Amino acid sequence: MKPSVYKYDQLEVHGVSSAGTGTCLTVPRLKMAIDTAQGWPFVYPMNHLFLTHAHIDHAGGVAYIVSQRGLMGLRDLKIYMLPELQKPIRKILNTWQELEGFDYSYEIVPVESGDRVKIDEYHYVQPFQTVHRVPSQGYALFQQKKKLKAEFHGKNSHQLADLRRQGVALEDVWYEPQFGYTGDTDIRFMDHCDPEILKTQSLFVDCTYWDDKKSIEHAMEWGHIHLDQLIERAGEFLGERLVLTHASRRYKKSDLEEILSRSIPLQFRSHFIHFP
Numbered sequence: 719m720k721p722s723v724y725k726y727d728q729l730e731v732h733g734v735s736s737a738g739t740g741t742c743l744t745v746p747r748l749k750m751a752i753d754t755a756q757g758w759p760f761v762y763p764m765n766h767l768f769l770t771h772a773h774i775d776h777a778g779g780v781a782y783i784v785s786q787r788g789l790m791g792l793r794d795l796k797i798y799m800l801p802e803l804q805k806p807i808r809k810i811l812n813t814w815q816e817l818e819g820f821d822y823s824y825e826i827v828p829v830e831s832g833d834r835v836k837i838d839e840y841h842y843v844q845p846f847q848t849v850h851r852v853p854s855q856g857y858a859l860f861q862q863k864k865k866l867k868a869e870f871h872g873k874n875s876h877q878l879a880d881l882r883r884q885g886v887a888l889e890d891v892w893y894e895p896q897f898g899y900t901g902d903t904d905i906r907f908m909d910h911c912d913p914e915i916l917k918t919q920s921l922f923v924d925c926t927y928w929d930d931k932k933s934i935e936h937a938m939e940w941g942h943i944h945l946d947q948l949i950e951r952a953g954e955f956l957g958e959r960l961v962l963t964h965a966s967r968r969y970k971k972s973d974l975e976e977i978l979s980r981s982i983p984l985q986f987r988s989h990f991i992h993f994p
């Protein structure tokens with residue numbers, strides 16, 4: 719399985735996404751993945767694995783990934799998930815470990831909305847609330863931003879270096895959401911999540927149903943989003959890109975592109991991207 723590649727600004731995401739078949743997204747530069755699909759090789763090198771929920775098309779590959787990493791001698795895997803998923807996921811991993819007859823190397827870390835997981839000096843991941851048929855949450859990657867404080871504008875590089883040596887904090891530092899993925903959810907995640915999430919530069923969202931082959935009511939019943947719901951609330955997304963994932967297999971790629979060009983109002987057209 720060769721992953722699709724999404725690039726925007728400094729972000730590069732590799733992944734696959736198809737409703738009911740398999741979804742996983744990785745940020746290779748940071749060795750992080752969200753969901754596992756069936757456990758494809760491009761996920762093995764990721765050390766931070768976040769699970770949105772335990773439907774098999776999203777989390778079914780977890781044992782495969784842990785096992786393959788073991789055979790490859792890869793260590794330091796952390797698997798992040800809602801607290802209520804710890805016990806059943808550990809049970810699955812223990813069962814496979816016993817059947818395979820070698821020790822798996824991984825750590826399960828329970829996380830929920832409001833927590834922050836440090837990825838490196840410049841990035842953290844924050845879980846956020848979503849609404850699905852089973853316990854679920856999305857994840858957003860925040861990136862550090864820095865700017866020289868206004869009071870130091872006009873100083874030359876020697877003066878700044880002197881101040882830095884004296885231990886003066888020269889820059890304002892803050893974090894902005896660069897990449898996020900909702901996992902499976904219905905549209906109400908927009909009302910439940912931290913409002914910062916709606917500012918994510920590239921927000922990957924569940925968009926399972928795209929036209930009148932399936933109604934909004936059907937989407938709500940199955941805990942998914944219909945494209946019409948995203949269009950109706952497009953003005954509430956304050957990021958730059960809304961990346962539509964998890965399309966139902968009933969649509970061909972060409973259908974999806976055609977629906978996008980036909981249905982998205984002109985002012986939002988460059989914001990909506992389909993990710994296969």
Ligand SMILES: [Zn+2]
Nearest residue numbers: 771773850902
């Ligand atoms: Zn699901």
